[in-house]
Amino acid sequence: MKYRLFILSLCFVMAAMVPALQAQNEDFRKTPPKPGPAPVIQMGDYEQFTLPNGLTVIVVENHKIPRVSFQVFVDVPPHLEGDKAGTADLAGQLLRMGTTTRTKAEIDEAVDFIGASLTSSANGLFGSALTKHKDALLDVMADVLLHPSFPEDQFEKLKRQTISGLVQAEQDPNAIADNVGRVLRYGKDHPYGELTTRETVENITVEDCRQFYERNFKPNISYFIAVGDITADEVRAIAEKYFGDWEADRVARPDFATPSLPDQTRVAFVNKDGAVQSVINITHPVELQPGHPDVIAATVTNSLLGGFFGSRLMQNLREQHGYTYGARSALSPDPYVGAFRAYASVRNEVTDSSMT
Structure with a gap:
């Protein structure tokens, strides 16, 4: 009997403690931990030089593992493609x-045989391999x-794949937004x-594609970057051997007016039947170039607003109100014109509440 009374009393005590524990837990969730000491940032040393054809070479040595990465970055200037938008990609x-x-x-076989990787884009190439296979790559x-x-034949196949992806994107609310x-x-x-559309891709x-390459892929607007288990002397020899005969030429850089902030709030509404969110x-344009003194402060501010899971947007819209699984913001510096975006997918019935 005494044992039963003890168990019953214990249950009452635990039940009384639950609200207090829940309150403590809620307070804990709402109170961010105090920041620790700022980490010491040590940037790796690098070496930079330029070949006679104008190719800028950058080397970052890291001999921890026997691997090296190479990138050829072509600083292709932005340009309007009109009714053939998508040509560069x-x-x-x-x-x-x-x-x-x-x-x-044969390219695939040569790359796979040495366990390497190689990709291409409108801005050049990126490859990675074990150091002993660097010359093969x-x-x-x-x-x-x-x-x-x-x-x-590969062009037609790629064209069909691109159009297929665009058709799918036309039904994706996130892509539409x-x-x-x-x-x-x-x-x-x-x-x-x-915007690249089905119609513009069909026109290409x-x-x-060949003319885009011939106009823009020039060494005097390009960078060759080597990072990993390799020395600066080796990279100099490699750059001269493989890219020294790349011929320089003038590349046109069209001028475009910098988009300005809207003078008033504009609302664009796209109805999507059947959407549950x-x-x-x-969003708005931002005149913030890489290297500007405000970049670091602006980036930190954006991180607090919506740059990570514990940011204010996430805490407000998800943790406090339960409107969404995720709300974020992004700030993108750019040499020409940057962008700010704050975005979320919310239940239809709380769309207006989420905005306020």
Whole structure:
């Protein structure tokens, strides 16, 4: 009997403690921990030099593991593509799909045989391999960069894949919101506000891709970056061997007016039948170039607003109100014009409440 009374009393005590424990837990969740000491940031040393053809070479040595990465970054200036929007992206992907001496299958085999990776884009190439295979990788990279063949069969296949992806994006509320945001943020007369559509991709020819490459892929606007288990002397020899004959030429840089902040709030509404959530995207252009003194402070401020899980947007919309699984913000510095975005997907019935 006494044992039962003891158990019963214990249950009452524990039940009385639950609200207090819950309150403590809620207070704990709402109170961020005190910041620790600022970490000491040690940037790795690097070496930089320029080849006679204008190619800028950057080397960062890291000998912890026997691996090295190479990037050829071509600083292609933004330009309007009009009714052939999407040409640059297609041309970049097509680079890796054949050279004057290798088919796509042969490129794939050469890269896979040494356990390496190699990708291409509208801004160049990126490859990675074990240090002992660096020359084998660079031989393929240089061939892809300097002697692309733009094979017609691969172009048509890539074109169909691109259109298929665009068709799917037309039904994706997030993709729709992103496209509308880009047009409103930059305007249709700025390259960043230009949209690739099924129609514009259909207009692109393989010759358009070849001309994009010939106009823009020049060493005097490019960077060759080597990072990993390699020395600066080795990189200098490599750069001269594989890219020294790359011919420089003038690259046109069109001028575009910097998009200005809207003089008043504009609301763009796109109805999507059957959608169970509203995609909210608040955005505007930002004149914030990389290297500007305000970049670090602005980036930290954005992190507090919506840059990580514990940010204010997440705490308010998710933790406090339960409107969404995630709310974020992003600040993107850019040499031409940057962007700010705050975004979330919320239940339809709380769309207005989420905005306030």
